[in-house]
Amino acid sequence: MSGKTGFWAIAQSEPRKTALVDASGRAIEFEEVDARVNRLSNGLRSLGLQYRDGVAMLMHNDPAWIEAFLATHQIGLYLTPINYHLTGPEVAYIIGNCEAKAFIAHERHAAAALKAVEELGYDRSRCFAVGEIPGFRRYEDFLAEQSAEPPAERQAGTLMLYTSGTTGRPKGVRRPLMPGNPDVVASLAGMLGALFRLKAGEGVHLVTGPLYHAAPGGFGTASLHLGHTLVLMDKWDAEDTLRLVERHRVTSTHMVPTMFHRMLALPDAVKRRYDLSSLRAVIHGAAPIGVEAKKALIEWWGPVIFEYYGATEGGGTIATSEDWLKKPGTVGKPWPGTEIRIFDDAGHPVPGGEPGNVYMKSMIGEFEYYKDPAKTRESHRDGLFTVGDIGYLDPDGWLFLCDRAKDLIISGGVNIYPAEIETTLMEHPKVADAAVFGIPNEEWGEEVKAVVQPADGVEPGPALAEELLAFAAERLARFKLPRSIDFAAELPRLDTGKLYKRFLRDPYWEGRDRKI
Secondary structure: OOOOOOOOHHHHOOOOOOOOEEEOOOOOEEHHHHHHHHHHHHHHHHHOOOOOOOOEEEEOOOOOHHHHHHHHEEEOOOEEEEEOOOHHHHHHHHHHHHOEEEEEEEHHHHHHHHHHHHOOOOHHHHHHOOOOOOOOOEEHHHHHHHOOOOOOOOOOOOOOOOOOOOOOOOEEEEEEOOEEEEEEEEOHHHHHHHOOOOOOOOOOOEEEEOOOOHHHHHHHHHHHHOOOOEEOOOOHHHHHHHHHHHOOOEEEEEEEEHHHHHHHHHOHHHHHHEEEEEEEEEOOOOOOOOOHHHHHHHHHOOOOOOEEEEEEEEEEEOOOOOHHHHHHOOOEEOOOOOOEEEEOOOOOOOOOOOOOOEEOOOOOOOOOOOHHHHHHHHHOOOEEEOOOEEEOOOOOEEEEEEEEHHOOOEOOOEEEEEHHHHHHHOOOEEEEEEEEEEEEEEOOEEEEEEEEEEEOOOOOOOOHHHHHHHHOOOOOOOHOOOOOEOOOOOOOOOOOOOOOHHHHHHHHHHHOOOOO
């Protein structure tokens, strides 16, 4: 193994090494990816795109996603990957807001792509289809017309991601482009590797979540820059994940807690069927996980679980398995170059151990919410920023999260954190997923409502509700208990693990003024 970092350096030194394994199992070597990346880079330049211009992309976990990422990152462009679950008008909003000068879409998402460009009156000569989309230029034809030689005057580009929009319009997170050529910037992946014990030149990374999201995309592309092979999952499945780990001898992956719960719920015979001994780093964040569930996961996989706290805007903290077992429930301590502070609503520092608004300073520098200076100012304080989470620092400096400020329930003047109740309910074997939120109560202001997705084969109804409330009553104070439980076939949760809780909560507040 060469131990080199940076995709382009590895493509030169180990051209026949496998860079990608797509969802069909096809292996693609570094040299093939490199040639296609160069063709796309030269093609985007031929369209007149210049330094700091933008490209938008509507793509699932396809090799073309990686090609667009690397191409824009070597010619000084901003790339905006768009959530492929969005509707045409939502896609149009992001394309227009980020001022994309080119748009690449996969034929699987043709309906949303077509509606978006029609709404915008977007120039079809700048629209490219992986596959066939009426009126779009074929991506493969466009690449075939270009040179496979590296583009002249290579400059580092970056992503311009949009927040998930779970509480409103998505916001573009924009950073200044890093100076220097892309090879130098790509070598910074080694810093991330050091945090999570990922060795350059040695490894296979399984991409379980959508690349358009900051975490799966960030850890996936960083692993590629470390010389690891990326194995792309198209649609996540619990047993298939175990199968791929064994088949490809996966060393690292990023997951979210809902995935952990569903794998833990597999029959013991299925769990024992697969050899997971190759795993060295299973990284997770995005949502809370119950203490007992995580202990069970560490017992099953060993001390390879890394938890972190961060956001599209940056981060964060980190806790190894060893750290977490000493401090169950923590999301870690700040990693090098970051800082965590807790403020109250008035902006005053909060004493240790008391919940408040979590502010952090990121190792990846300052950002702005694109075209929204008021939101940018609102989120920043004393050189730090917040994404609206509530948490506290214990006496040893470990961060514990309580919930999102917007999800806080205030009942009779008492603060209730839904995340704690959700993780408790999800520890019950008959629960596949749970959402907890506040609904109107004339006497108390708000009361606690739970919506539960039963596990496969479990019958919803009053008997199950009583069983779950009794289970929760043994683990939670009385004031935290749901007043009622409803059931849903599936909760509106993103592939990234985040819950569109407003879709469940908003109907109860229609015509009322909710302060939180």
